[in-house]
Amino acid sequence: xxxxxxxxxxxxxxxxxxxxxxCVPISNHLYFYWYRQILGQKVEFLxxxxxxxxxxxxxxxxxxxxxxxxxxxxxxLKIRSTxxxxxxxxxxxxxxxxxxxxxxxxxxxxxxxxxx
Amino acid sequence: ELKVEQxxxxxxxxxxxxxxxxxxxxxxxxxxYWYRQDPGKSLxxxxxxxxxxxxxxxxxxxxxxxxxxxxxxxxxxxAVHDLSATYFCAVDSGTASKLTFGTGTRLQVTL
Numbered sequence: 001x002x003x004x005x006x007x008x009x010x011x012x013x014x015x016x017x018x019x020x021x022x023c024v025p026i027s028n029h030l031y032f033y034w035y036r037q038i039l040g041q042k043v044e045f046l047x048x049x050x051x052x053x054x055x056x057x058x059x060x061x062x063x064x065x066x067x068x069x070x071x072x073x074x075x076x077l078k079i080r081s082t083x084x085x086x087x088x089x090x091x092x093x094x095x096x097x098x099x100x101x102x103x104x105x106x107x108x109x110x111x112x113x114x115x116x
Numbered sequence: 117e118l119k120v121e122q123x124x125x126x127x128x129x130x131x132x133x134x135x136x137x138x139x140x141x142x143x144x145x146x147x148x149y150w151y152r153q154d155p156g157k158s159l160x161x162x163x164x165x166x167x168x169x170x171x172x173x174x175x176x177x178x179x180x181x182x183x184x185x186x187x188x189x190x191x192x193x194x195a196v197h198d199l200s201a202t203y204f205c206a207v208d209s210g211t212a213s214k215l216t217f218g219t220g221t222r223l224q225v226t227l
Contacts, residue, residue, distance in 0.1 A: 030212075031212045033214065033215075035215075041220075042204065042217045042218065042219050042220050043159070043204065043206075043215075043217040044217070045214040045215065045216065048212075048213070048214055050212070055212075056213065056214055058214075089156075091158065091159065095212060096212050102147060102166060102211060103211060103212045104149075104161070104164055105215060106161075107158050107159045107161075108158065109157070109158045110157075110158050112156075
């Protein structure tokens with residue numbers, strides 16, 4: 001069964017460093033998302049991406065964040081200068097095959113980001 | 117702004133008991149999702165409810181949706197320890213749009 005994959009599973013970085021979190025969405029999906037979950041809290045939407053551009057973003061997704069689909073398979077989230085409060089689990093999700101109907105989002109296993 | 121609230125936030129129950137988790141949301145939506153999350157793990161899809169009056173059951177869990185009341189319930193029947201996890205409901209804002217998650221209900225089933 002196709003699944004969303006994410007790498008790395010755990011990333012430790014120092015405050016101020018840049019990090020890139022990688023995701024491989026399900027191959028025929030068209031819509032891509034990033035969510036984050038601070039430990040013990042709810043899951044929060046960051047950004048959605050369709051047709052090579054951002055379709056929606058939250059107030060969390062400020063200028064320090066960017067997303068890219070550098071090739072036909074990867075979808076990345078970059079944080080330019082990490083802060084302690086960026087420590088969280090980051091989930092990638094994908095949906096939508098283009099056929100008419102509703103699009104369920106499928107979540108990856110997550111990347112735990114620890115900023116020290 | 118869409119708000120999604122769950123209650124209770126924490127639920128400790130004995131094996132064999134029944135209980136219900138409630139999910140209220142603030143704006144019109146016909147689609148509601150329930151997920152399970154084990155500690156440190158990803159989100160496991162449990163149910164997708166696509167219309168008013170939808171009811172789905174899997175094992176000891178049953179979910180329902182009342183779009184008029186903007187309410188979904190997740191009913192647990194005869195709980196077992198393996199059901200211990202955090203349960204989230206989520207609502208979407210339209211086709212292929214973001215999901216807004218509830219606060220989560222941490223369920224602990226004691227022997």
